[in-house]
Amino acid sequence: MITEEDLQKTNISLSYSISPVQNIICDLSALIGDFCEELIGSFYTRVVSKKANVVITELLNNAIENMLDKDSGIILNVKINEKRLLIEVMNVVNRTQYEKVKAQVQKINSANNIRELLKETIQQRRGKRLKGGLGLIRVVAENKFDISVDYKEPFLIVESQISLGGLN
Amino acid sequence: MRVLTYGDIMDVGTSVFTAVAKLDGAKLILSFSGVIRVDNPYKHLENYINDLEDELKESVINEIDFDFRELNFCNSNGFYVIMDITEIIYNRLSAPVLVKRLKDDDWQQETLPILLNIDEPEINNRTTFKEFSEL
Numbered sequence: 001m002i003t004e005e006d007l008q009k010t011n012i013s014l015s016y017s018i019s020p021v022q023n024i025i026c027d028l029s030a031l032i033g034d035f036c037e038e039l040i041g042s043f044y045t046r047v048v049s050k051k052a053n054v055v056i057t058e059l060l061n062n063a064i065e066n067m068l069d070k071d072s073g074i075i076l077n078v079k080i081n082e083k084r085l086l087i088e089v090m091n092v093v094n095r096t097q098y099e100k101v102k103a104q105v106q107k108i109n110s111a112n113n114i115r116e117l118l119k120e121t122i123q124q125r126r127g128k129r130l131k132g133g134l135g136l137i138r139v140v141a142e143n144k145f146d147i148s149v150d151y152k153e154p155f156l157i158v159e160s161q162i163s164l165g166g167l168n
Numbered sequence: 169m170r171v172l173t174y175g176d177i178m179d180v181g182t183s184v185f186t187a188v189a190k191l192d193g194a195k196l197i198l199s200f201s202g203v204i205r206v207d208n209p210y211k212h213l214e215n216y217i218n219d220l221e222d223e224l225k226e227s228v229i230n231e232i233d234f235d236f237r238e239l240n241f242c243n244s245n246g247f248y249v250i251m252d253i254t255e256i257i258y259n260r261l262s263a264p265v266l267v268k269r270l271k272d273d274d275w276q277q278e279t280l281p282i283l284l285n286i287d288e289p290e291i292n293n294r295t296t297f298k299e300f301s302e303l
Contacts, residue, residue, distance in 0.1 A: 027179075030205055046302060047272045054241070054274065057205075061243075119282045126248050131207060134244035142278040 008164075009082040010043040019073025021064060021091075029060035036078060040085075047167050048085060051143050052078070055087050055160055058135035063091040063158070065132055072154075086161040087145075093156040098149075101156060104136055105149045114141040172196075172223040175216025177206055185239075187213060187253065189220055195231040196224075196261070198253065201238035204246030213249055220253065224260050232257060234284075235268045236276055237300050250283050258285070264294045271299035 016032060018024065033053040041049030056076065063074055072092035079086045093101075111117040118134070118141040125133055136158075139145045145160040169192045177185040185202035206212065234254065242250065257265070267284070269276040285291050 027205060030203075050272070051274060057241075057243075115278070115282070118279065119287070122247060122251075122279075122282060125244075126251060129210075129248060132244055134247070138244070138275075138279070142274045144274070 007043045008045070011081045012040065012043065012079070014039075014076075014078040016076045017073055020071045021067045021074055022070035024064060024074075028064065029057040032060065032076065033057040040080060044080065044164075045167065048080075048164060051145075051162065051167075052080070052085060052087065055139050055143055055145055058139055059087060059089040059158055059160065061132065062135040063089050063156075066093070066097065067091055068094065068097065075155075080164075082164065084161055084163050086159065088157060088159045090155045090157050092154045093151075094154070095151070098151040098156050101136075101158065102149050102151075105147055105158075108137055108140050108147065117141070172227070173216050173219040175213045177202070177204065177209055177212040179206060185209070185212075187216055189216075189223065191227055191229070194228055195233065196227070196229045196257070196263075197233045197235065198257065199233075199235040199238070200250070201240075203241040204239075204249070205241060205243050207245060209246050209249045210252070213253075217249075217252055217256070221256055221260070224256070229261055230263045232261060232263050232265045233268060234265060236280060237268050237270055237302075239276075242275055247279070247283055250280075251285075254284050258291055262294075264296070267295060267297045268300060269297060270302050272302060 014036070018028070033056040036056055037049045037053035040052050056078065060076060069092050075090040077088040108114065108117065118137050121134060121137055136147060139147055139160050145162045147158065147160045150157040169190050172189040172191055175187045176183045185204050188199050190197045269280060284295065286295060
């Protein structure tokens with residue numbers, strides 16, 4: 001008989017590639033996020049599957065909203081095994097955009113108090129009613145993922161991962 | 169129990185989020201359910217927020233519940249609406265506030281207290297969190 005413990009040793013790997021981005025008129029992040037939550041939730045706990053949904057949603061939205069080249073595509077990779085959940089989003093950007101995202105990731109990763117950074121950012125952005133801009137901080141402060149960023153021209157790669165030890 | 173105001177967000181013809189303010193005796197219950205994914209939730213909920221302010225002027229309230237248990241997803245733009253609504257309540261009323269939330273939901277555990285401005289002593293002193301398991 002398969003136990004819950006056995007289920008949480010399941011290896012799942014998904015990859016989506018969609019182009020051109022200008023054709024994405026549906027709520028793509030919701031579609032994929034909700035599907036991944038259902039799929040991962042069939043094997044892992046709700047805590048894990050909900051984290052996957054939120055992080056996929058935030059990273060995909062972030063990428064889609066900041067795409068300059070609407071003819072290019074977007075790639076999402078999701079991998080989960082008993083040790084970790086990894087979510088990676090790749091999209092085409094120029095070096096200036098990459099530097100901007102890199103600076104934001106560095107600011108997040110070097111924050112002494114990530115909750116305080118989240119609070120300050122929410123308050124600042126609320127004052128101006130600015131759309132978005134909280135996704136990467138939420139991934140770290142709220143969902144407790146580690147994030148990193150890389151550039152393999154022309155692709156910006158934002159990788160987020162979390163150890164599942166203690167979450168299952 | 170009397171419904172004071174009701175607001176919702178429609179997406180492709182379907183209601184995806186509802187906010188309801190009810191009065192049960194002298195207890196005000198604000199419940200939030202569904203998902204906030206749209207870009208400008210304020211546009212959908214502006215009337216609800218204005219009506220809520222008006223209704224509060226005429227109600228006697230000595231207890232307040234915020235119920236977030238059925239709010240399954242909230243994007244960053246939804247944060248501002250949650251802040252707008254809860255700020256009105258905290259500013260207009262002085263009654264104690266009970267916040268019902270899910271213990272395994274990241275945003276309700278980590279970010280919701282920030283949206284309620286829980287670091288402010290006046291708010292902290294009259295706010296209690298009650299944790300629930302998701303059904």
